[in-house]
Amino acid sequence: MTRSVIIVGGGHNGLICAAYLAKAGYEVKLVEARDRVGGGASTVSFAGGYSVSGLAHILHSLNEKVCRDLNLAGAGLKAGPAVDTISLDRQGRHLTLGANTASGDGLSQKDIDAYRSFKNEYRAYAAALDPLMMNKPPRLKDMDGRDKLTLAKIGMKLRFGLGAKSMREFLRVGGINIYDILNEVFDNESLKGAIALDAVLGHHMGPRTPNTVLAYLHRLRGENQGLPTLPPGGMGQVTQAISDAAHGFGATIRTGEKVKRILVSDGKTSGVELSNGEQLHADIVVSNADAKTTFLDLVGTGELDAMFAHRVNQTRCKGTVAKVYLALSELPQFGDLSPEQLGHRLLVAPDMRYLEHAFNFAKYGEFSRAPVLEITVPSIADTSLAPAGHHVMSVSAGYAPYELKEGWEQQRTIFMDKVIALVGEYAPGFEQLVVGKEILTPVDIEREYNLTGGHWHQGEMTIDQSFMMRPVHGSAQYDTPIEGLFLCGATAHPGGNVTGIPGHNAAQRILKTQGESG
Amino acid sequence: MAKHDFKQVLEPTPFHARVDEQSLVKNWTSWNGYQTARVYDTLASEYFAIRSSCSVMDLTPMEKYRITGPDAFKFLSHLVVRDISKLQVGRVTYVLWCNDEGKVLDDGTIFQLAENDYRLCSQHHQLDWLLLSSLGMDVNISKETHEVAALAIQGPTSCSVLTEAGFRGLAQLKPFRVLQTNLHGFEVMISRTGYTGDLGYELWTSPENALELWDAIFAVQNLYNIRPVGLDALEIVRIEAGFIMPGDDFNTAETTVRADHDRSPFELGMDWVVNFNKPYFTGKRALIAEQALPIRRRLVKMSVKGNKPPADSFLYDGKSGKRIGTIKSQVWSPILKANLAMADVEYRNGVAPSEVWAEIYYQKELEWRATWAECRIIDKPFWSHPRRSATPPGQF
Numbered sequence: 001m002t003r004s005v006i007i008v009g010g011g012h013n014g015l016i017c018a019a020y021l022a023k024a025g026y027e028v029k030l031v032e033a034r035d036r037v038g039g040g041a042s043t044v045s046f047a048g049g050y051s052v053s054g055l056a057h058i059l060h061s062l063n064e065k066v067c068r069d070l071n072l073a074g075a076g077l078k079a080g081p082a083v084d085t086i087s088l089d090r091q092g093r094h095l096t097l098g099a100n101t102a103s104g105d106g107l108s109q110k111d112i113d114a115y116r117s118f119k120n121e122y123r124a125y126a127a128a129l130d131p132l133m134m135n136k137p138p139r140l141k142d143m144d145g146r147d148k149l150t151l152a153k154i155g156m157k158l159r160f161g162l163g164a165k166s167m168r169e170f171l172r173v174g175g176i177n178i179y180d181i182l183n184e185v186f187d188n189e190s191l192k193g194a195i196a197l198d199a200v201l202g203h204h205m206g207p208r209t210p211n212t213v214l215a216y217l218h219r220l221r222g223e224n225q226g227l228p229t230l231p232p233g234g235m236g237q238v239t240q241a242i243s244d245a246a247h248g249f250g251a252t253i254r255t256g257e258k259v260k261r262i263l264v265s266d267g268k269t270s271g272v273e274l275s276n277g278e279q280l281h282a283d284i285v286v287s288n289a290d291a292k293t294t295f296l297d298l299v300g301t302g303e304l305d306a307m308f309a310h311r312v313n314q315t316r317c318k319g320t321v322a323k324v325y326l327a328l329s330e331l332p333q334f335g336d337l338s339p340e341q342l343g344h345r346l347l348v349a350p351d352m353r354y355l356e357h358a359f360n361f362a363k364y365g366e367f368s369r370a371p372v373l374e375i376t377v378p379s380i381a382d383t384s385l386a387p388a389g390h391h392v393m394s395v396s397a398g399y400a401p402y403e404l405k406e407g408w409e410q411q412r413t414i415f416m417d418k419v420i421a422l423v424g425e426y427a428p429g430f431e432q433l434v435v436g437k438e439i440l441t442p443v444d445i446e447r448e449y450n451l452t453g454g455h456w457h458q459g460e461m462t463i464d465q466s467f468m469m470r471p472v473h474g475s476a477q478y479d480t481p482i483e484g485l486f487l488c489g490a491t492a493h494p495g496g497n498v499t500g501i502p503g504h505n506a507a508q509r510i511l512k513t514q515g516e517s518g
Numbered sequence: 519m520a521k522h523d524f525k526q527v528l529e530p531t532p533f534h535a536r537v538d539e540q541s542l543v544k545n546w547t548s549w550n551g552y553q554t555a556r557v558y559d560t561l562a563s564e565y566f567a568i569r570s571s572c573s574v575m576d577l578t579p580m581e582k583y584r585i586t587g588p589d590a591f592k593f594l595s596h597l598v599v600r601d602i603s604k605l606q607v608g609r610v611t612y613v614l615w616c617n618d619e620g621k622v623l624d625d626g627t628i629f630q631l632a633e634n635d636y637r638l639c640s641q642h643h644q645l646d647w648l649l650l651s652s653l654g655m656d657v658n659i660s661k662e663t664h665e666v667a668a669l670a671i672q673g674p675t676s677c678s679v680l681t682e683a684g685f686r687g688l689a690q691l692k693p694f695r696v697l698q699t700n701l702h703g704f705e706v707m708i709s710r711t712g713y714t715g716d717l718g719y720e721l722w723t724s725p726e727n728a729l730e731l732w733d734a735i736f737a738v739q740n741l742y743n744i745r746p747v748g749l750d751a752l753e754i755v756r757i758e759a760g761f762i763m764p765g766d767d768f769n770t771a772e773t774t775v776r777a778d779h780d781r782s783p784f785e786l787g788m789d790w791v792v793n794f795n796k797p798y799f800t801g802k803r804a805l806i807a808e809q810a811l812p813i814r815r816r817l818v819k820m821s822v823k824g825n826k827p828p829a830d831s832f833l834y835d836g837k838s839g840k841r842i843g844t845i846k847s848q849v850w851s852p853i854l855k856a857n858l859a860m861a862d863v864e865y866r867n868g869v870a871p872s873e874v875w876a877e878i879y880y881q882k883e884l885e886w887r888a889t890w891a892e893c894r895i896i897d898k899p900f901w902s903h904p905r906r907s908a909t910p911p912g913q914f
Contacts, residue, residue: 267803301654302596305618306800310650474618481803 002027003515004282006272008259008298009450009489011039012062014288015242015253016503017488019070021286021510022249025517029280030251031272033258033450036236037243039288040449040456041498043236047327047436050392051385053234055323055445055456056498057376057394058083058345060229061222062238065134066500070245077241081381082227083344087194088426090350092335095190099227102191111188118185119223125170126221128157133221133501136477136509137467137493146512175463178216179207179352189351197349201374201398202456202496204320206359207352211462218461218495228345232382235498242500258450262287262298268483272298284484284514286506290451290458290491291471292317299482308481311472315465319442319454320362322400324419326393327386327436331377332427343380348373348422362399367415371422372398390435395419402442402453412441457496458489467493478502478509486510528553531578532667532728536736540746547749550643550663552579555748562852567745568714568755569853572675574735574746577668577720578728581626581643584662585636589655594628594636597651599783599801601793605630608696610709614783614791615647620804621771621780622788623647624764627711629696637662641764647772651800667728671735672718672755674905674914675742680708680719682738688719689910701734713752715759717905717914754849757858760819760899762786767817767846767860781862782808786817812868817846819900820893822857822876825850828891831876833861837890842871851900858900861893870895 003026007014010032022028036042040055059079067073085097087104095104102115131153132138138147158167173181178199182192196207199216203209222228231238243253258275262285271281287294291312295301301309331339334346349355349372358368379391386392397419404411416439424430442454451458459471468476470493478486478493488506490496529552531537537555545556554576558564567573585594595602598613605611607630614625626640638648648659671680677688684701685708691697697708704727712718723731736744756763764770767786774780782805783792792805822828827850833843848859863871874893879886905911 267798296654302592303798305803306597306647306651306653307618309653313653 003284005029005284005286005510006031006280006282007286007288007488008262008272008294009033009039009288010037010239010243010253010255011288011489012041012239012242012498012500013489013503013506014039014286015239015246016066016070016500017286017288017507017510018251018253019242019246019249020504020507022246022251023070024507024511026284028246028251029282030246030253031257031259031274031280032253032255034448035256037253037255038236038239040451041235041239043234044325046325046438049387050325050327050390050436051234052325052378052392052394053236055440055449056235057230057378057396058228059231059235059238059498060219061225061497061499063134063500063504064225066504069504070242072241072245075241075245075248077238078232079229080231081343082229083376084227085194085345085347086337086341087190087347087349088334089190090426093190094335094337095188095194096341096344097191097194099223104190107188107191111186111191114185115191121166121169122217122220123224124162124166125174126217127224128154128161128170129217129221131157132467133494134505136505137470139468139477173213175210176213177208177210178212179356181213182207182352193349193351193355194347196352196355197347197372197374200355200359201372201396202321203462204316204318204362204401204460206356208356209359214463214466215461218497222497222499230343230376230378230381232384234378234382234385238498259298261300262294262482262485264299264303264482264485267303267481269485284486284510286486286488286510288489288503290317290455290489291315291475291487292452293450294487294491295475295480299485304481308472308474311474315471316460316462317453317455317458318402319445319451319456320399320401321456322367322397322415322419322442323440323445324395324397324416325436325438326395326420326434328391328393328433329435330389330433331380331391332423332430332433334427339380342377346373346375346377348375348426358399362401365401365403365405367401367404367411367418368399371400371415371419373419373422375423393423395423400441402446402455404441408441408443412439412444415439415441458491459495461495466495470495478506479513529664531576532725533576533578533669533732535729536732537576537746545748549579549749550581554579555746556750557748558746561750564745564747564751565754565852567743568673568747568751569716570674571743571745572671572673572679573751574732574744575670575672575748575752576746577670578666579663580668581640582661582663582666582668583638583640583645583648584660585638585648585657586634587655587657588634589657590634590636593652593655593657594638595797596655596799597648598628599792599799599805601796602628603796607632608698610694610696610711612791614788616783616801616805617771618800618804619771619780620782620801620808621774622764622768622783622786623771625762629709631696631707637666642770642772665725667723667725667731669721669731669735670712670718671721672712672714672716674717674903676718677911678913679735679738679742679744682741683734691719692909693907702730704730706731713759713761714755715761715899715902715906716755717903717911753847754851757847757849757860758851758854758899758901762788762817762860763847768862781817784808784813785815813865815843815862815864816870818861818863818870819896820845820859820861820874821896821900822848822859822891822893824857824878824889824891826857826878826880826889826891828857828859828876828878828893831878833863833893834875834877835871836873837875839873839875842874845876854901856900857891859893863895
């Protein structure tokens with residue numbers, strides 16, 4: 001008899017999990033609350049006639065094994081043009097950062113050389129962690145054969161892949177902060193600020209926060225497969241391709257249907273109940289929702305042990321980034337940047353002190369007086385996103401803490417205008433080009449995307465919430481205390497970013513424990 | 519009640535004026551932070567008051583929690599391992615509760631006072647665990663240890679004493695039932711519950727009526743032998759009755775640091791309290807898994823031969839055999855003329871050892887000696903009396 005699966009939520013991980021299970025012969029039904037699949041990686045329209053990636057706007061680490069296994073290229077996935085990173089400077093001394101190359105006015109040869117060796121070294125660290133990423137996180141107690149193999153592989157990669165010297169360095173830096181590391185390696189403040197942004201954006205962390213090196217390695221992992229890209233049609237095109245692949249393998253995908261609860265009796269799940277009261281039954285339920293939503297809202301604390309529910313409730317899961325969509329009547333002028341250069345990834349992260357100061361506000365429930373920005377203008381490469389001659393700009397703006405002291409209701413537009421004014425400081429006259437604008441604060445993201453705390457990664461990616469403790473111990477290997485219920489979202493190991501790895505790993509776990517074929 | 523002065527190390531209970539007056543030996547100890555008498559006069563007279571006439575004990579320090587709200591029942595049912603669905607207004611039930619790993623945190627009683635209104639009494643402080651367990655439930659939990667004055671009136675003549683003191687309708691009160699009544703115009707709740715294995719009642723009232731309640735009971739002292747009793751006498755009778763004492767007979771899960779030093783209900787011989795045919799409760803998954811395996815150890819009741827007190831003794835599977843356990847608490851039972859003990863004993867392949875010997879160290883005129891005593895595991899309470907469960911209990 002074919003084993004049936006219901007997947008709660010059609011974010012990219014839910015879709016990938018659905019595709020793998022359908023491919024293996026399971027009868028898969030995916031239920032998504034929003035009217036389109038993709039979750040945070042979808043394309044939305046705004047301001048009448050403009051389209052933009054909903055939350056994630058750069059594809060930088062979709063796992064290549066996943067792409068291969070599911071033949072996503074065959075399903076229509078287009079990665080789009082690779083982009084460099086340009087760190088904006090008020091005086092026009094912009095820095096351009098590639099995978100290994102750094103250039104810009106005022107950058108010393110020492111820093112240029114250091115950048116190359118730093119990136120090589122840190123990409124090697126990220127690669128050393130690969131066995132850990134692509135497998136269920138090993139348990140430290142009651143290991144199975146697979147866990148031992150994973151640990152052995154990491155040991156081999158660290159010791160023989162990196163070599164003794166690099167391994168020692170990796171063990172030194174693994175848990176500390178990016179601020180100290182970058183000060184050791186580089187002189188140029190602007191360069192340090194640009195790199196540090198990758199270690200903190202999306203997290204409740206500043207450059208001086210311990211753990212930021214690990215966060216940076218997570219982010220860097222994608223670079224081992226190639227440069228970040230801006231997919232044509234926005235991120236929605238990527239997840240649509242995954243959805244089509246899943247559909248091609250036989251998965252049924254239903255959108256606009258919200259799961260109200262996960263049915264549990266005698267410690268086993270039997271399916272889900274939709275908000276319209278309809279019950280769908282299945283042998284297995286896989287949740288793409290975050291841990292708090294899955295356990296506290298959909299399962300309910302009544303079906304859980306008290307301390308487990310408490311642990312889930314205590315996980316840190318408050319977003320710090322707002323999303324701003326801007327419709328522009330024409331391309332802005334950032335100093336001497338060419339229109340082609342504007343198509344790259346632009347940063348407002350002038351130096352690490354600036355980032356740390358920006359973060360200080362978030363600690364006390366305020367938004368940054370001088371925010372940190374990651375900007376893309378996807379309409380340069382894909383003109384279909386905006387009416388002829390017009391453009392769209394997508395801005396991820398930190399820090400905008402979920403719990404704002406004064407509440408977001410009144411502050412939402414104030415922060416949005418602050419972001420616009422800040423861009424204007426780098427591109428004079430920018431405000432006059434804005435013909436449409438919209439902001440999603442973490443509170444809006446929580447509501448619109450069903451993401452607790454509006455957190456990018458469905459939970460802070462700190463060491464205490466990683467690996468065999470992600471989301472909490474007792475549910476860290478994709479399975480849960482509820483028999484037949486699994487997690488497949490970023491809330492599970494190895495965490496966030498559009499990698500597809502949690503979805504892949506969850507599917508592998510299900511196939512391993514529930515039968516290799518449906 | 520006036521707020522307790524923090525400079526006082528031990529807090530007085532609402533009965534303290536009388537307790538202090540009656541305490542001849544001033545042998546105080548702390549019970550949950552309250553100043554409590556271990557002995558008032560002599561242990562023997564207090565013990566025999568419980569067993570032969572009527573005893574009065576200040577029960578106020580017992581931890582008391584009020585649980586109200588629409589999800590109060592759901593909360594309690596999810597908290598405890600026992601099926602409490604038959605609980606109704608005016609009834610009391612014994613319960614125990616576990617952590618996620620199915621290890622016992624504490625035991626106690628639940629009183630249903632009204633619809634969606636319960637009192638949970640426990641041995642140790644549990645407020646943190648109760649609050650933590652209430653996540654996602656519409657329930658209000660507050661500690662009311664100091665807001666409720668409580669007396670235990672226990673012994674063969676307890677019904678007669680209380681009736682004589684002015685309470686009506688006690689003779690018809692069944693075990694684990696509650697009577698809401700009043701005395702001299704103030705409200706008193708009486709439950710037929712106790713910790714002695716004999717006929718007995720617990721009286722609950724507001725602290726401002728505490729002294730008047732005490733006085734009303736002792737007013738009939740001319741007719742009956744009534745004595746205040748301390749914790750030492752209680753320790754003897756509770757072991758005779760076979761009641762476990764969390765924290766003494768086993769380490770409670772909350773205070774356990776070392777692996778395997780906590781205990782499940784099965785390991786305490788409390789299987790009868792655990793019910794898997796009810797909705798999920800904390801520890802259920804762990805207990806189902808544990809039950810599938812042969813039991814590894816058990817807290818057992820044992821009688822120990824001879825007259826040497828087997829305090830803290832190691833237990834062996836034969837004289838000079840393999841060590842298989844320790845004695846957790848023990849008393850000399852005057853009524854049974856025997857050494858009774860609660861002991862933690864290892865089982866082999868789920869079976870109790872066929873032979874248990876205690877190695878006893880004792881002193882003769884300050885000189886230490888050692889001896890061996892054979893022990894017998896006993897399943898039933900060491901001592902009980904038909905009047906404990908009879909209604910009416912009869913006049914004694």
